Amino acid sequence: MFHTLRSKLLVFFILIAFVPMLVVGFISYTAQKQEMTNHAEKSLSMQSSNIAADISRFLEERVNDAEYLSRNPVMMNPSSSLLDIRDQMYYFLDIHTIYYDTYLIDDEGIVIGDTENEVVGHDLSDRPWFSQAMEGKTFMSDIYYSTILDEPVLVIAAPVYDRRQNVTGVISPSFNLESLEDMLEGYASEQQETGWGGYAFLLNEEGTVISHPEEEHILELNYFDEQGVTKKSIDQVVDDREITKMIDGEVHSFSKIESFPEFHHEWYVGVSVEESELYASLNNLLMKYIISYGVILLFLLFAVYRLSAYLVQPVQQLVETTRNFASGGGHDRKYVNAYEEVNHLNATFDHMTRQLEQRENSHKKSTMVLEATDNGVLAIDRNTKRITLFNRMCEEVFQRDKNYVIGTTVDEVMTYSKPFASFVKSGDIDHLLETMEDSCQFEMECQCDGELRTYFLSVSNLPTMEEEPTKKEMLIVFYDLTEKRQMERELLRSEKLKVVGEMSAGFAHEIRNPLTTIKGFIQLFKERSSEENQKHYPLVIEEIDRVNKIMNELLNIANPNPKEEKTTANVERILKDIILLQESQMKKNHIDLETFFQGDIPDMEVNVNKLKQVFINLIQNGIEAMPDGGRMNIRTRLEDGYSPSEQRVVIQIQDTGIGMNSSTMEKLGTPFFTTKETGTGLGITTSYRVIEEMDGTINVSSETNQGTSFTISIPVKVLESVQ
Numbered sequence: 001m002f003h004t005l006r007s008k009l010l011v012f013f014i015l016i017a018f019v020p021m022l023v024v025g026f027i028s029y030t031a032q033k034q035e036m037t038n039h040a041e042k043s044l045s046m047q048s049s050n051i052a053a054d055i056s057r058f059l060e061e062r063v064n065d066a067e068y069l070s071r072n073p074v075m076m077n078p079s080s081s082l083l084d085i086r087d088q089m090y091y092f093l094d095i096h097t098i099y100y101d102t103y104l105i106d107d108e109g110i111v112i113g114d115t116e117n118e119v120v121g122h123d124l125s126d127r128p129w130f131s132q133a134m135e136g137k138t139f140m141s142d143i144y145y146s147t148i149l150d151e152p153v154l155v156i157a158a159p160v161y162d163r164r165q166n167v168t169g170v171i172s173p174s175f176n177l178e179s180l181e182d183m184l185e186g187y188a189s190e191q192q193e194t195g196w197g198g199y200a201f202l203l204n205e206e207g208t209v210i211s212h213p214e215e216e217h218i219l220e221l222n223y224f225d226e227q228g229v230t231k232k233s234i235d236q237v238v239d240d241r242e243i244t245k246m247i248d249g250e251v252h253s254f255s256k257i258e259s260f261p262e263f264h265h266e267w268y269v270g271v272s273v274e275e276s277e278l279y280a281s282l283n284n285l286l287m288k289y290i291i292s293y294g295v296i297l298l299f300l301l302f303a304v305y306r307l308s309a310y311l312v313q314p315v316q317q318l319v320e321t322t323r324n325f326a327s328g329g330g331h332d333r334k335y336v337n338a339y340e341e342v343n344h345l346n347a348t349f350d351h352m353t354r355q356l357e358q359r360e361n362s363h364k365k366s367t368m369v370l371e372a373t374d375n376g377v378l379a380i381d382r383n384t385k386r387i388t389l390f391n392r393m394c395e396e397v398f399q400r401d402k403n404y405v406i407g408t409t410v411d412e413v414m415t416y417s418k419p420f421a422s423f424v425k426s427g428d429i430d431h432l433l434e435t436m437e438d439s440c441q442f443e444m445e446c447q448c449d450g451e452l453r454t455y456f457l458s459v460s461n462l463p464t465m466e467e468e469p470t471k472k473e474m475l476i477v478f479y480d481l482t483e484k485r486q487m488e489r490e491l492l493r494s495e496k497l498k499v500v501g502e503m504s505a506g507f508a509h510e511i512r513n514p515l516t517t518i519k520g521f522i523q524l525f526k527e528r529s530s531e532e533n534q535k536h537y538p539l540v541i542e543e544i545d546r547v548n549k550i551m552n553e554l555l556n557i558a559n560p561n562p563k564e565e566k567t568t569a570n571v572e573r574i575l576k577d578i579i580l581l582q583e584s585q586m587k588k589n590h591i592d593l594e595t596f597f598q599g600d601i602p603d604m605e606v607n608v609n610k611l612k613q614v615f616i617n618l619i620q621n622g623i624e625a626m627p628d629g630g631r632m633n634i635r636t637r638l639e640d641g642y643s644p645s646e647q648r649v650v651i652q653i654q655d656t657g658i659g660m661n662s663s664t665m666e667k668l669g670t671p672f673f674t675t676k677e678t679g680t681g682l683g684i685t686t687s688y689r690v691i692e693e694m695d696g697t698i699n700v701s702s703e704t705n706q707g708t709s710f711t712i713s714i715p716v717k718v719l720e721s722v723q
Contacts, residue, residue, distance in 0.1 A: 052255035070158035133157035133170040143210040198273035205266035419448040590629030625657025656707040
């Protein structure tokens, strides 16, 4: 019985270690429990006080921001235009990124300006904060649910004075309440680092939860009713700096946020920690005090040391050999003839290390291949749907570290990786996990970071090393074909343009000859005809010349380098001329136009007529895409390169129209392709050709029912004068 290591250690520690340690631990724990409890509760109370002070400072800063904006000279000037006011609002939002909008209300309570034009015209005169502000007082409301914005809000209202110190209106900057919630979440993060966990929340004087990590509780849960307490009892807890133990195992500490002249509400900061986590240090204290007792510990260490000289020495030698083998060294050593278990362990260890070396070498080679390949490789357990393999390429494509992915289920990874979720849905991976029997290969498309990517998948069953045939893994190897398919589409478009060009050249050549003959005969008839016919001949000649001009324009599609008349012009002036012509049609279609011109765009050498045609095509397409009205934005900017010769002018034409689906986007620019009943399908094609002749580019982004944006980029100094 006493020839095994387990039996010797078991009897020794039962008689020598366990009983004394149990007695000493109980005495130490009883003596220090109250002190540790008071310390933990005091720390929790200090946490709630610190958070309350931080929130109070945060609210005072928001009030100061509102008063600062109300004293803006533009806001105080009644004659300031709405455009100047919005400029100041945008400037304020750029400086104070915590705010997302600003509202200016006149003295009758009507919203006359905001940055997004979403609430202009709303009547807010019935709001309590409006009347307070009109009395010349800066006011901060309680958090309440706004029916206009359809979300919880905290309103700050500051009076706007004119130069005679008369209140002319109210300014109300709106900040994102998530910033307040971030302060509370920051506390939770700090608590996680200390090992406590827990969370923080806010209550108003009525007990309503106004901020909470679980959004469904905000403005819906009354803490006083839920926990069966009153405001008076909470005030008593705050004054005595005590904590409350809740029935569900949580410990709560409260602090009151100090009020100030603009903030008259009574808010409470609550900190919640699991009772088991708050007092977890008491269990650790037991072991520390057991070790500190001198006589018992000295006797225990002496006895263990003497016994380990006989029992542990061969095991220790085996441990050293194992550590050396794990670090990459050899495992040669001298055997120690000890008790029976160690002798068997030595022999087994030698056999195991030889097998591990062979397997490790094979595994290293396989791992190097998997990590070096440009193919994405992942394996999924078909029974549990857990990911068992995830190589470097998968990390790049799905933007997740494999250390966090391996061992988790497919559904879990889909929740925090949108590219992976799109990949699984597009490839119908769930269906393959359940039904696939044989290997298969196919091509698919999915959205990754807003881009449509094309992948070629090879899916096969990968048996595990276990003997049970039902435990299989599915191996997925995929390769990115996006660039290849894009090159194929560009090549196809180029070929189509070439064919159209050749067709246009032949068509124009065949038409011009008979037109020339007809023109000659008409001129001859003009000399011989009556006076009545002579009135019609100039019109016929003029129409034939117009047809000939159309033929010349058709030839421009076929000729990649036509002879052009270039002049020095300014892109912004060209745009302003075109906008002037299109204003009446935009007003007729109820379209709001906003221009954002940089103003310092340099003059450049271009074919003005062709560039005008491109802008007219794109602006007209935008107008036709908004039959029920909308908004069009036209922007210009100058992008600097490494030298002045590499500068580029960027023009963006953006509408909020019906947009385009992915199928239309793929065919965009293809000759004769159009979605309009009366369109020819050559407008966008010609625009692409004109910009390409200027060594420029056109990029398009669009979503159905969300609008379309055309971005044109043209180099400033790349075109040479035609000799």
